[in-house]
Amino acid sequence: MAITVVGSVAYDSIETPAGRRERCLGGAATYFSLAASFFTDVRVIAVVGEDFGPAEQAVFDARQIDTRGIEHTAGKSFFWAGSYMESLNEAKTEITDLNVFATFNPQIPDAYRDSDFLFLANIDPVLQRRVREQMPDVKLVAGDTMNYWINDHRPALLQMLKGLDILLINDTETRVLGGNTNMVLAANAVMALGPDTLVVKHGEYGATLFNGGNSNTFKVPALPLDEVVDPTGAGDSFAGGFFGYLASQPELTPGAFRRAMFYGSVMGSFAVQCFGTERLQELTRERIDARFNEFVALTHLD
C-alpha cells in the first residue's frame, strides 16, 4: 500500500573523517522515500527552490517515487551543513538555512489521498498535524521529531503525538520526552502521550520496538561496520525501511513489526556506507534481502 511522506528535501554539506561533500541531495523525506521505495509506492510532499534541478529529480524518478507533491517555489532549497569530525554519533550543525522551508505550507495532491500509510518526518509539529488532519482515513501514521520541538514547542508536539500510531525517535529524545532516565519507564511515558508503538533508535547499538509491556518489546542491533562514511540520514533510512516494509505487508502482525525492525536497521546500515544518498540510490531488493539475512545470522541462535 502507498505511503505519503511529508518532510524536507534539502541540500547537505557534510564533513566526516572519510571526507567532505558539498551540497549533496539530502533531507529526511529524501532518505525516507528512497529507503521505503524498495518495499512499496512512495509519494512525497515537500518544498524545493530553484536550485532543485533535473539531476535531483532523476534520483526520485529512478526509484519511481511520486513527486507531484513537491512544490517548486522561488528561492533556495533548505540547506544544512554539518560535521562529524568530533564524533560519528552526533552531527555538529554548522549552518541551517530554512530558505523556502520557512514558509512551507504542505498541500496534499488529490492523487495522494488514497494513501493508507502516512509518515510525518521531522518538521514543525504544527505542519505535521496539519497534514495528519487532512488525511483522516489513513490506516497507519508514523512520525519523527527532535529535541528542538520537544523542548521548545512542546504544546504543539503533544497535539501532534495524539495523531500518531508509531513514533520513531532516539534515546535522548525518548528520555527527554518521557521525563525519565530509565528507558523502559521513559518509553511507557511517551506511549501514554499518543503513539501505541515507539521505536527508539540507539545509533550504533540498533533500535528497540516498544508496544505496550515487555512481552512485546523487540530489539534489533546495528550492523558492525568497519567504516561509517557518513551517518547523515541513518535514522530517516531506518524509518523508510521500517515503515516501507510494514506498508508492503497484507497484515500488521507482531511478526511483520519484527521484520520491519530488521529492514529498518538494514536500510540504516546501507545509508551510512556512502556520502548522502549514494548507497541508497544503487541498491537492489536482492542486496537488501542478503543483508537482512546477515542480521538474522548476527542475532539468531540457529
Added chain:
Amino acid sequence: MAITVVGSVAYDSIETPAGRRERCLGGAATYFSLAASFFTDVRVIAVVGEDFGPAEQAVFDARQIDTRGIEHTAGKSFFWAGSYMESLNEAKTEITDLNVFATFNPQIPDAYRDSDFLFLANIDPVLQRRVREQMPDVKLVAGDTMNYWINDHRPALLQMLKGLDILLINDTETRVLGGNTNMVLAANAVMALGPDTLVVKHGEYGATLFNGGNSNTFKVPALPLDEVVDPTGAGDSFAGGFFGYLASQPELTPGAFRRAMFYGSVMGSFAVQCFGTERLQELTRERIDARFNEFVALTHLD
C-alpha cells in the same frame, strides 16, 4: 567441566538511586562464581581478611562453590565504595582499599589443577599471567581487565593477553586497547594481541561477540528493565554466565558460543535487579532458562 577463577572477593559499599548498602559481599570472583555455578563446578582462588566470616562463606557453600583456594590472612578484605547517583552506566569510585589484596600471591590448590577452564578476573595482569602459567593444560582461558591496566600497565597486560583465548571487556576498554574509535577495527586490533575471541560488553546495550571477521560476529541485547537497582557486578555476572555455560558444553561449537552470549546477558540482567549478589543467590536454573527464553523472544523473528 570445572572452572577455576582467580579474582577479588571483597566488601562493597554501594549507593544508587534505589538506596544504599554497606559492606555487602562483592568482588569480581564472587559475582563470576555465583553466576557460573548454575552451569558447572566452580573453584575460586582469592584472598580474604579476618572480616570474612561464616555468613560470607555460606554464600559460596550454598552454591557448592569450591573455596579451598581462598586464602585467609591477617588484616581486612579488599574494600570498595562507589556511587551510581550520577549515572547508572558508570560507578564513581569513592574508596578503594586493597587491604590483604595488596600482597596477594595466588596459590593454586592441587585439587584445582585438573580444571579445564580458567577465568582470570580483573586483577593485576602480572598475577593473571602467573596463574595462567601455573595451569598450562587448561582447555580454554578467558579474562577481563580494565582501563587502569590498559593505560598504566600495558607491557604486563600485553604479555597476559597472549595467554588468553577469550577477552571480555567493555566498549571504552576495547577502543583504548585497540587504538581505534571504530568498534570493528578496534576489536580486530585487540584480537591481534592474543585472544581469538573478544566479547565487548555494552552495558544497557548488551554485548557483541567477535571472533575473526563479521561472519562470526554475534550480538545479544540487554534486557530492558524498568528498574536497575545496582549495576555492580553486571559484567562479572555476564562473564560467569557466558563462561559457565561454555564449560558445561560437550563441544565449543559456534552455537555454544551464541547461547553462551545469551546466558551471559541473562545473568547480567539478574545481577542488577538487587543490591550486591542478592539476586544471584536466590536464583534457580529454571528461572534462568525462563529468562533465556525472554531473550529469544526479544531478538528472534519467529
